[in-house]
Every structure is written in structure tokens, then in C-alpha cells.
Amino acid sequence: MDDPEQAILEATYRALCEHGYAELTVQRIADESDLSKATIHYHYDSKNRLFMRFLEYLYERYSDRLDDVSGGTARDRLDALLTMELTDAETDPDINFQTAMLEVRAQAPYDEDIREMLNAFDEALVSRLRETIADGVDAGEFDDGVEPGMAADHLATTIRGAHTRHVAVRHPLDRSYETARTYVETYLVDGSAPEVTA
Amino acid sequence: MDDPEQAILEATYRALCEHGYAELTVQRIADESDLSKATIHYHYDSKNRLFMRFLEYLYERYSDRLDDVSGGTARDRLDALLTMELTDAETDPDINFQTAMLEVRAQAPYDEDIREMLNAFDEALVSRLRETIADGVDAGEFDDGVEPGMAADHLATTIRGAHTRHVAVRHPLDRSYETARTYVETYLVDGSAPEVTA
Structure with a gap:
């Protein structure tokens, strides 16, 4: 492996999926590499x-994925964002990873760095x-009455x-995804706007 | 204490708030009683x-609290439900308990009983x-186009x-609470909201 740090981060991901956060040890990370x-x-x-470096690495990847969300209109981009976050991947590493991240969230009150x-x-x-929502309001795709900060907060909570x-x-x-999309299509989208194509 | 089982359940609550789920032991429960x-x-x-008996006990209490939610109209009852779930209690036991329950949620994939x-x-x-939403639709308080199952699911996720x-x-x-209420007031209540098709 050319880049040991990258190899360690990837092994940390696998060890986390395999054992969860509470059981994560350097030995188990070594075993995965x-x-x-x-x-x-x-x-x-x-x-x-x-582990903090690992969270940074995840953050960089997440941030890149958010930046890569594309679409011709704000409405398309919002749909692509929801799809990115709310698509079932019926693979084990994925659900195991989400489980481990929930464990990490439960650690947050005890760990300021996390x-x-x-x-x-x-x-x-x-x-x-x-x-994205503000762009849609500006472009007249979303209703004028929509408050982007409020709607964004609601969708993040969802x-x-x-x-x-x-x-x-x-x-x-x-x-x-279906209920979030209904929220977007009913509440955000201006009644007079054309139907979504995405 | 007249009822030792009740005393044990209450001590479990305190031990869980104090130590979290991962560190919960019978000794620590005993120490709290x-x-x-x-x-x-x-x-x-x-x-x-x-612990399973403790979850049942929490469930009974939760179920009673849900049953106790009251209000003259469906809209009032829905608001009371959101208030019950989404009110900041700036007391330590409360946030500690929510943290412990998040830990428990992260255990669910590994434990069928949980x-x-x-x-x-x-x-x-x-x-x-x-x-509650269906009552509101029937009473004409909520829009006819609202699908109670879909809206309930969305609010539970929120x-x-x-x-x-x-x-x-x-x-x-x-x-x-504020964003959820905006959802209810704009999407469920507003008579001019377009029809929803699932």
C-alpha cells in the first residue's frame, strides 16, 4: 500500500462496520489492514x-458528495440531495456503518471533539x-413564502x-424519501410552477 | 419501599442517566437504590x-402519556403531541436519558428484543x-388532500x-418544534394546499 494513512482510514471504516464504535480497537483496525x-x-x-482523523476524513468525503450534487434546477438539486441521503442500500456495510455512526452520536454529549x-x-x-432552497425561491421555483433557513432545518431533521x-x-x-418529497412538492413548490421532471 | 420492583425500575432509570447504557450494571442499579x-x-x-422489563415500563408510561394528550380539536391535540415530544427540558436527567436512549437505538440491530x-x-x-391527523381531516380542520399515514410518518421521522x-x-x-409546527400549519391546515398524491 503506497499511502499507509489512507490504508489506516479505510481499515478503520471496515473495523467500525464490523465491530461498532464501542468495540473499536487499534488491534481490530490493524486486523483489517x-x-x-x-x-x-x-x-x-x-x-x-x-478516530478524530477518521471523522475528518468522513467529513471531507461527505462535503465532496454534497458539492457534487447537481441538477438543472434548484428543485432537481434538492431532489438529488434527498435521494443521496435517503436511498436504501441493502448492503451490510452500509447499515452497519449507520449503526456505528448512531453510536458515535450518542457519545457526543461526553466528547467535545466528537x-x-x-x-x-x-x-x-x-x-x-x-x-438550494434559497436558489429555488429566487428562481421562482419555490414559493415566495418559504423561509429557506426554516425549511432547510426541517429537512435536515427529517x-x-x-x-x-x-x-x-x-x-x-x-x-x-417519499414523505420528504411530498413535503417539498406540496409545501415548497409554488403551485403555479411546472411539474418536476427528475 | 413497598414495591421493590418499582424501586428497581426507578433505580435503573437513574443509573442509566448517570452511566449510560454501555456502562449499566446491576451493581450500579443497586447503588441507586x-x-x-x-x-x-x-x-x-x-x-x-x-432491562427489557425497564423498556416495557417506559413503554407503558409513554403509551399513557400519548393517551393523555388532549385538546378540543384535532389541531390542538396534534400541537399538544408535538409539544410533548419537542419541548426543551434543560434538566440534566432529561438530556442524559435521551442520550442513553440513543445508545439503546444503536443496539437495536444487534438485539431483536430491543x-x-x-x-x-x-x-x-x-x-x-x-x-389525530385523520380526525382533523374528517372534521375539515385539515386539508382533504392530506394522507394521514404519510403525514404521521413524516412527523414521527421529524x-x-x-x-x-x-x-x-x-x-x-x-x-x-417550530419547524414541525410550520409544516402542520402550512401543509396540513392551509386549505389552498394542492392535492397530495402518494
Whole structure:
């Protein structure tokens, strides 16, 4: 492996999916890679430091995915954002990863560093939603009466709730997508605007 | 204490708030009560059995609170439901309890008994919402085009997301209440809202 730090981060992802956050150890990360525990400790002097770097790495990837959301109109982009967040991927690593992230969220009150990183994720999502909704209002696609900050906050809460229910009670993400889309199409979209094509 | 089982359940609540789910032990439950570890074991032969009984006890209380939600109109009752779920209680036990419950939710994929109990909570909330919204549609308070199942599902997701964001990023519940109420007032109540097709 050319880049050991990248290899460590990818092994951390696999170990997290396999064992969850509470059971994550440097040994288990080493077991998921070709690297020794000593090599991992050479790069990151503690498990906490490694985990914070891992959250940063996830944040960079998440941020890139939000930036990559595209579409001809604000309405299309908002739909693409909801699709990105609320599509069932019936693969094990995915649900395991969401479960581990829920564990991490439950750690936030006890760990300021984790809370700060989770805040960054939350703010990235809210601001992307807000900017997209504001664009739609400006373009006349969404109703003038829509307050972008409020609607963005509501959708961010919906997305977070969809993930929690998905993990806790296996509520299908597709169903949450459907209700969120109904919210957008009924509440945001200007009655006089043309039908969505996406 | 006249009723040791009740005392054990109340001590479990305090121990859970104090130590979280991962660190919950029978010893810590005993420490929160006047009872010995042996007495607790006499009533519940394992920590898991005790914890399942504790979730049942929470469920009974939750179910009673849902039943107690009252109001002259469906719109009042829906607002009372949102207020019950989305009011900031700036007391420590409360946020600690929500944090512990988020930990429990992250356990659900690994524990069928927990998942079944969480399902019961989820279904109780969804059906109370659905029934209230359906009453409102029947009474002409809510728009005819509103599909009660869909709107109830959306609000349940919103409530769950509000709790998760409250724990993970300290997002104020009052703010989530405000956006949920805007959803209700604009989407459910507004007579000029376009028809919804599922």
C-alpha cells in the first residue's frame, strides 16, 4: 500500500462496520489492514486521535458528495440531495456503518471533539439545503413564502430522523424519501410552477 | 419501599442517566437504590431481563402519556403531541436519558428484543399521530388532500430526528418544534394546499 494513512482510514471504516464504535480497537483496525499495530501507533499516537482523523476524513468525503450534487434546477438539486441521503442500500456495510455512526452520536454529549465534528456534518448539510432552497425561491421555483433557513432545518431533521429510524426500527429510507418529497412538492413548490421532471 | 420492583425500575432509570447504557450494571442499579445486588437478582435473573422489563415500563408510561394528550380539536391535540415530544427540558436527567436512549437505538440491530420494544414505541407514536391527523381531516380542520399515514410518518421521522440532533449537536428541541409546527400549519391546515398524491 503506497499511502499507509489512507490504508489506516479505510481499515478503520471496515473495523467500525464490523465491530461498532464501542468495540473499536487499534488491534481490530490493524486486523483489517496489512499494517501492524505498531505502524498504526507510529502514525496516530492514540486511538482517539486516529478516530478524530477518521471523522475528518468522513467529513471531507461527505462535503465532496454534497458539492457534487447537481441538477438543472434548484428543485432537481434538492431532489438529488434527498435521494443521496435517503436511498436504501441493502448492503451490510452500509447499515452497519449507520449503526456505528448512531453510536458515535450518542457519545457526543461526553466528547467535545466528537460533538464539534458532528456539528460540522450537520452544518454542511443544513447550509447546502438552505442554499438550494434559497436558489429555488429566487428562481421562482419555490414559493415566495418559504423561509429557506426554516425549511432547510426541517429537512435536515427529517434526514437525521430517517437514519435513526432506519437503524433502530428498520424503517425503510425509501419511505422517508417519499414523505420528504411530498413535503417539498406540496409545501415548497409554488403551485403555479411546472411539474418536476427528475 | 413497598414495591421493590418499582424501586428497581426507578433505580435503573437513574443509573442509566448517570452511566449510560454501555456502562449499566446491576451493581450500579443497586447503588441507586436501597436494595442489594442479590435482591435485584432475586427479582430479575439477568441484567438483560431487567432491562427489557425497564423498556416495557417506559413503554407503558409513554403509551399513557400519548393517551393523555388532549385538546378540543384535532389541531390542538396534534400541537399538544408535538409539544410533548419537542419541548426543551434543560434538566440534566432529561438530556442524559435521551442520550442513553440513543445508545439503546444503536443496539437495536444487534438485539431483536430491543428492536421489538423500540418498534412498539415507534408504532404507538405513529398511530397516535395518524389517528389525530385523520380526525382533523374528517372534521375539515385539515386539508382533504392530506394522507394521514404519510403525514404521521413524516412527523414521527421529524420527532426522531429532533431527538437525535438534540443529543448529537445540541440542536434545540424548540427550534424543531417550530419547524414541525410550520409544516402542520402550512401543509396540513392551509386549505389552498394542492392535492397530495402518494
